[in-house]
Amino acid sequence: MSPVSVVGVSHLTAPVEIRERFAFAPAEAEAALGRLRTESEVQEAVLLSTCNRTELYVCPAGNERVKEAAERVLSDKAGEVVGGTKQYLYHHEGEASVRHLYRVAGGLDSLVLGEAEIQGQVRDAYELAGQSSTRPSLAGPILHRLFQSALSVGGRIRSTTPIGEGAASVASVAVELARKIFGGLEGRQVMILGAGSTAELVVGALARDGIRGLVVSNRTYERASELASRLSGRAVHFDEMPFELAKTDILIASTAAPHPLVTGDGFRQARGSGRRGPLLILDLAIPRDVEAEVGNEPNVFLYNVDHLHEILDDNLLKRRSSVPEAEAIVEEYARDFLHWYGARSVVPVIRSLRGRWDDVRRGELDRLLRKLSHLSADDRDLVEAFSKQLLNKLLHDPTRRLKQGAGNGRAVEFIDAVRYLHDLETVEADSSEGLELDDAQAMEVEDAETVEVEDTGTTDG
Amino acid sequence: MIAFVLAAAGVAVHALALALFTAEYGQLPLNGLAPSLSTAALIIGIGLVATLGLGEGRRVGIVLVQVVILLEAVAVSLGIEPSQELLDFQGWWFVFHVTLAFVGLGGLAVAFASGVLYLVQLHELNTKRMGRLFQFTPPLATLDRLGRAGLVGGFITFTLGLVLAWLWTINFGQSSDLWNVKVFWAVMSWFIFVAALGVRAGGGVKERRSALASVVGFSFIVFSYLGLRLVSSQGGFFL
Numbered sequence: 110m111s112p113v114s115v116v117g118v119s120h121l122t123a124p125v126e127i128r129e130r131f132a133f134a135p136a137e138a139e140a141a142l143g144r145l146r147t148e149s150e151v152q153e154a155v156l157l158s159t160c161n162r163t164e165l166y167v168c169p170a171g172n173e174r175v176k177e178a179a180e181r182v183l184s185d186k187a188g189e190v191v192g193g194t195k196q197y198l199y200h201h202e203g204e205a206s207v208r209h210l211y212r213v214a215g216g217l218d219s220l221v222l223g224e225a226e227i228q229g230q231v232r233d234a235y236e237l238a239g240q241s242s243t244r245p246s247l248a249g250p251i252l253h254r255l256f257q258s259a260l261s262v263g264g265r266i267r268s269t270t271p272i273g274e275g276a277a278s279v280a281s282v283a284v285e286l287a288r289k290i291f292g293g294l295e296g297r298q299v300m301i302l303g304a305g306s307t308a309e310l311v312v313g314a315l316a317r318d319g320i321r322g323l324v325v326s327n328r329t330y331e332r333a334s335e336l337a338s339r340l341s342g343r344a345v346h347f348d349e350m351p352f353e354l355a356k357t358d359i360l361i362a363s364t365a366a367p368h369p370l371v372t373g374d375g376f377r378q379a380r381g382s383g384r385r386g387p388l389l390i391l392d393l394a395i396p397r398d399v400e401a402e403v404g405n406e407p408n409v410f411l412y413n414v415d416h417l418h419e420i421l422d423d424n425l426l427k428r429r430s431s432v433p434e435a436e437a438i439v440e441e442y443a444r445d446f447l448h449w450y451g452a453r454s455v456v457p458v459i460r461s462l463r464g465r466w467d468d469v470r471r472g473e474l475d476r477l478l479r480k481l482s483h484l485s486a487d488d489r490d491l492v493e494a495f496s497k498q499l500l501n502k503l504l505h506d507p508t509r510r511l512k513q514g515a516g517n518g519r520a521v522e523f524i525d526a527v528r529y530l531h532d533l534e535t536v537e538a539d540s541s542e543g544l545e546l547d548d549a550q551a552m553e554v555e556d557a558e559t560v561e562v563e564d565t566g567t568t569d570g
Numbered sequence: 571m572i573a574f575v576l577a578a579a580g581v582a583v584h585a586l587a588l589a590l591f592t593a594e595y596g597q598l599p600l601n602g603l604a605p606s607l608s609t610a611a612l613i614i615g616i617g618l619v620a621t622l623g624l625g626e627g628r629r630v631g632i633v634l635v636q637v638v639i640l641l642e643a644v645a646v647s648l649g650i651e652p653s654q655e656l657l658d659f660q661g662w663w664f665v666f667h668v669t670l671a672f673v674g675l676g677g678l679a680v681a682f683a684s685g686v687l688y689l690v691q692l693h694e695l696n697t698k699r700m701g702r703l704f705q706f707t708p709p710l711a712t713l714d715r716l717g718r719a720g721l722v723g724g725f726i727t728f729t730l731g732l733v734l735a736w737l738w739t740i741n742f743g744q745s746s747d748l749w750n751v752k753v754f755w756a757v758m759s760w761f762i763f764v765a766a767l768g769v770r771a772g773g774g775v776k777e778r779r780s781a782l783a784s785v786v787g788f789s790f791i792v793f794s795y796l797g798l799r800l801v802s803s804q805g806g807f808f809l
Contacts, residue, residue, distance in 0.1 A: 275705075286695070289695065289709050289710065290695065290709060292708075
């Protein structure tokens with residue numbers, strides 16, 4: 110039995126120019142979920158849309174029309190795509206979809222292994238499905254349980270494994286280094302040498318931490334000016350660079366110059382008479398823009414491309430080494446979820462079983478009490494209580510084992526056996542209700558079982 | 571939070587134990603090697619609790635706690651018992667003098683701990699590693715600020731302690747012979763403070779120099795004290 114299925118597109122199946130066509134803004138996601146609810150047999154649905162993936166989780170699974178409806182929602186959003194949208198879509202059913210969501214929430218399926226942002230995005234997607242003034246909630250009992258446990262999986266993976274430790278991009282390495290040197294970045298002066306795109310990314314990351322001023326210097330003043338205006342900085346002519354260097358806290362060099370632009374002598378001359386506070390230099394250029402001997406100057410922290418890649422490789426290695434541990438967590442939670450779902454599927458049979466034997470009990474009790482008409486009202490109550498307790502005791506083990514067996518993936522054979530042995534087909538055929546119970550009914554049966562166990566305990570005591 | 575609560579509880583228990591010592595023997599735990607070391611450990615412990623409330627700076631506590639444990643371990647192994655030494659220098663003069671000197675050394679201990687972590691972080695940055703040590707150790711700027719605060723605060727209180735002792739010698743016509751071991755050690759410690767502060771002045775990389783000076787200075791003061799205390803035959807040595 111499949112609890113849930115997922116259809117989606119991600120960085121593993123589609124390039125960015127395709128992925129961006131599948132991306133839903135929150136309002137668009139809301140409208141799509143509304144349509145899905147009214148125009149299909151979908152009972153529960155959650156739409157997860159991030160820059161690296163768009164996925165639609167739906168219940169019930171194993172239903173071709175539901176699957177088609179889910180695919181249609183994504184394809185409609187993408188519009189016309191050469192060769193069709195299906196070539197980029199993946200589809201997981203049942204257990205695979207459960208494991209997939211857990212891996213997504215844990216960052217195991219992310220472009221940057223172990224990234225933490227996805228955890229919040231999964232939570233947002235679930236909340237969007239649940240809260241709406243224009244349609245009924247699409248976060249029903251199954252997806253509620255699935256997404257809550259997915260968030261637990263993500264939290265546990267990040268807190269018990271090093272999968273999210275260490276910076277995973279040049280920009281985040283730069284921010285981490287700057288923080289470890291300067292503490293906060295508020296009020297720090299940054300200079301970009303050249304106009305490379307990586308430098309722009311690094312400055313973007315630093316700017317989020319509150320740098321004070323940005324200076325861009327390039328051999329071509331126009332290009333410097335263009336980049337400076339884009340980053341809300343100030344352009345300076347290349348010959349002013351040494352003067353600006355004396356005031357700089359973080360230097361990012363990424364020119365295409367064939368020889369070093371910051372030489373040891375030039376650096377000492379520029380910084381010599383000025384302040385001697387710490388200076389972080391990120392030389393992202395090949396060939397290098399900054400002579401290696403500059404790194405030997407006191408209070409200068411020089412990192413070139415090789416240093417940065419070495420750090421990134423180290424961090425990535427650490428993250429990768431934690432994958433088996435994270436996968437084990439995914440497996441553990443998937444097992445728990447499937448056990449819960451399996452046990453849930455036997456609730457109607459348990460209900461029929463209890464109803465069947467309760468009818469027998471009532472019939473036999475009536476017959477007995479007619480023969481024992483001399484009994485007082487209190488004694489009659491005692492006999493009735495005894496009959497109930499006896500029934501509870503008799504059904505306790507079969508009920509528990511049925512749930513256990515169903516949770517272990519043997520729901521169908523156990524349900525069939527119980528129906529056959531207890532002749533439940535007749536009972537269920539007579540029943541006006543279907544086999545699928547709504548939430549309230551399921552809870553009612555679970556409550557009854559709890560009471561039953563408590564009753565048994567009382568008798569034993 | 572757990573570290574803060576545990577450290578605060580430890581300091582409270584330690585303070586209570588020293589208060590009981592005072593009540594039982596009618597003698598402040600400032601006289602004799604073991605009680606004095608225990609009091610020094612208590613004051614550095616108070617510094618430790620204070621640093622645990624300092625955001626990223628709280629990690630300095632990992633070094634401070636070891637200083638506290640080391641001092642207390644030496645004190646306990648020697649046996650914290652009342653001293654038979656007769657002090658010339660007694661009463662409130664003595665209490666204020668020793669307490670101020672201890673607080674001053676506590677400040678230097680904070681500078682020492684910050685200095686150790688500063689040098690560790692500097693090493694991590696220079697070797698271009700971003701391992702667990704790099705992640706754990708606070709930023710250089712934070713450590714430098716904390717070290718400077720410990721050094722300046724420690725210098726002021728230590729100086730006040732010495733001034734108090736000097737005023738006492740004038741007031742009661744006592745000798746302040748520099749070759750008296752305790753006077754020699756106290757003046758030497760004061761000069762170490764001055765030197766550690768002095769390296770912050772001038773150009774170059776004053777942060778690294780200051781961290782080194784704090785580490786070397788504090789270590790020198792502690793070991794020179796233990797050395798002098800063990801070889802000296804003079805009584806009345808306040809620590």
